[in-house]
Structure formats: structure tokens, C-alpha cells
Amino acid sequence: MLNGRLPTAPQTFNAKPGQRARFRIINAAGATVFRIALGGHRLTVTHSDGFPMRPVDVDTLLISSGERYDLMVTLDDGVFPLVAVAEGRLAQAMGVVRTGRGAAPPPDAAPRELAGRVLALTDMAATAPVRVSARDPDVTHLVYLTGDMEEFAWRINAETYHPHAPFDGITPLEVRYGQRVRLALINQTPMYHPVHLHGHSFAIRSVAANYGRGPPVANIKHGAIKDTLLVPPGQRIDVDFTADNPGQWLIHCHNAYHLPTGMATVLSYVDSS
Numbered sequence: 001m002l003n004g005r006l007p008t009a010p011q012t013f014n015a016k017p018g019q020r021a022r023f024r025i026i027n028a029a030g031a032t033v034f035r036i037a038l039g040g041h042r043l044t045v046t047h048s049d050g051f052p053m054r055p056v057d058v059d060t061l062l063i064s065s066g067e068r069y070d071l072m073v074t075l076d077d078g079v080f081p082l083v084a085v086a087e088g089r090l091a092q093a094m095g096v097v098r099t100g101r102g103a104a105p106p107p108d109a110a111p112r113e114l115a116g117r118v119l120a121l122t123d124m125a126a127t128a129p130v131r132v133s134a135r136d137p138d139v140t141h142l143v144y145l146t147g148d149m150e151e152f153a154w155r156i157n158a159e160t161y162h163p164h165a166p167f168d169g170i171t172p173l174e175v176r177y178g179q180r181v182r183l184a185l186i187n188q189t190p191m192y193h194p195v196h197l198h199g200h201s202f203a204i205r206s207v208a209a210n211y212g213r214g215p216p217v218a219n220i221k222h223g224a225i226k227d228t229l230l231v232p233p234g235q236r237i238d239v240d241f242t243a244d245n246p247g248q249w250l251i252h253c254h255n256a257y258h259l260p261t262g263m264a265t266v267l268s269y270v271d272s273s
């Protein structure tokens with residue numbers, strides 16, 4: 001659903017031809033990755049997870065549970081489907097953008113933009129005021145996303161997190177105040193995992209295929225700032241942040257079916273004395 005409405009009774013967003021419209025897209029679903037497109041338009045992505053980024057024009061983008069994107073669009077004259085297709089499923093959410101006369105699009109509208117240019121992490125660069133300066137990390141933690149569909153058991157670093165006893169059976173990722181920390185998020189499963197870090201935001205640093213066994217596909221100098229990151233199957237994505245918020249902070253998959261089975265660990269500040 002889009003804003004609680006089914007595609008058979010979609011919400012209508014009214015505007016005038018030529019107006020610039022901002023769409024703030026929030027994936028509030030528990031376990032679905034959506035592909036977003038607006039029929040007849042390109043999307044200018046300006047913010048990710050609330051942080052400004054250098055504007056980039058795309059046809060479509062993927063958004064995982066808990067992610068947020070701001071999109072700017074110069075609207076044409078007519079009636080257009082705003083669709084969110086559930087990846088890997090025969091379902092979609094839809095709204096209608098209306099700037100003129102005409103019939104509403106059908107509930108299964110499939111704009112050609114869905115097959116166009118997809119927003120990539122390498123497209124996303126933070127603007128100067130929010131950039132994390134590029135430097136070597138003081139500590140690097142490998143975060144292996146593991147599990148399988150047969151047992152439907154999902155873990156981080158092959159350890160199972162128990163919410164009622166969060167330090168039992170896991171090895172916390174230890175950091176000290178002021179350190180530059182790198183998390184290497186390595187997806188060893190055939191599923192998408194939206195990884196969320198509590199208490200911090202991070203900068204995307206590099207993307208590598210084949211579980212990171214080879215050299216990075218891309219190094220990113222001024223990567224976008226995020227707090228939730230979609231890690232595709234077989235990819236390694238490195239992210240950096242400064243340890244400036246002492247505490248015990250959860251790192252977990254935002255998939256509502258994966259967290260309860262143990263796909264979490266703790267980022268743990270330790271005494272620097």
C-alpha cells in the first residue's frame with residue numbers, strides 16, 4: 001500500500017504542470033524492497049536518510065525497509081502513476097500524480113522508467129557540509145551477514161543475537177571514543193539485507209562484488225551519509241563513521257523476519273583508559 005491505500009483506490013497528489021514537487025519516500029514495510037518510479041518523469045535524488053547529497057538524476061531506485069529518500073521532480077501535464085514495485089513479488093503499491101485531465105492509470109500500471117537507470121551507491125555523494133573526511137580507519141570490523149532459508153535462521157558473524165540477553169552468545173564489536181571505525185558489511189546469503197546502525201550515521205566508502213574477495217568495484221571519496229544500507233547478495237560494502245556517541249548500540253537487519261531469529265550484534269564502546 002501507499003499511504004495506507006490500495007492501488008485499486010490510490011491516493012491522488014494534485015499539482016500544476018511545470019511545478020517542482022518534492023516526494024519524501026519512506027519504506028515502512030517490514031520485509032519488502034521496493035522499486036520506485038514515476039511514469040513519464042525522471043527523479044532527482046537530493047537526500048538519503050535525511051542527509052543531503054549531490055543531486056543525481058535517475059529513472060528508478062530501490063528502497064529497503066527503514067530507508068528514506070527525497071526526490072525532486074518537475075511535473076509534466078497529465079495523470080501519472082507513482083509506483084512502488086515489490087522486488088521479487090507480484091505486487092505493487094501505487095499513487096496517482098495529477099496535473100491535468102485524464103483517466104487514472106490502472107492498478108497494475110508499469111511505467112517504462114522501472115527498467116531505466118537505477119540509483120547506485122556510486123552515484124551518491126554527500127554534500128560538503130555533511131561529508132565525513134576520508135582517512136584510514138583506526139579499527140575495522142568484519143560484519144558477515146549469514147543464514148539460510150531452510151532453517152530460516154539469520155545471524156551476524158554466525159552468532160545468534162538474543163534480545164533478552166544481548167551479550168550472550170555474541171562477540172560485541174568494540175570501539176573506543178574518537179576512533180574512526182570501518183564496518184565491512186559482507187552479505188553471504190542470497191537475500192537482500194537492510195542493515196541499520198543505531199546511534200550513528202556512516203559514510204559509504206567502497207563497494208565490492210564476490211563477497212569482497214576481489215578488489216573493490218568502486219572506492220567512493222565522499223560517499224553518502226546514511227543510517228540504513230541495503231546490502232545485496234554477494235556484495236561487500238564498507239562504511240566509515242566516527243565513534244562519538246558512547247553506549248551499547250545495536251546493529252541489525254531491518255527485515256522484521258530476520259531480526260527476531262538473531263540477525264543482530266552490538267557495537268560496544270569500551271573504556272579507553
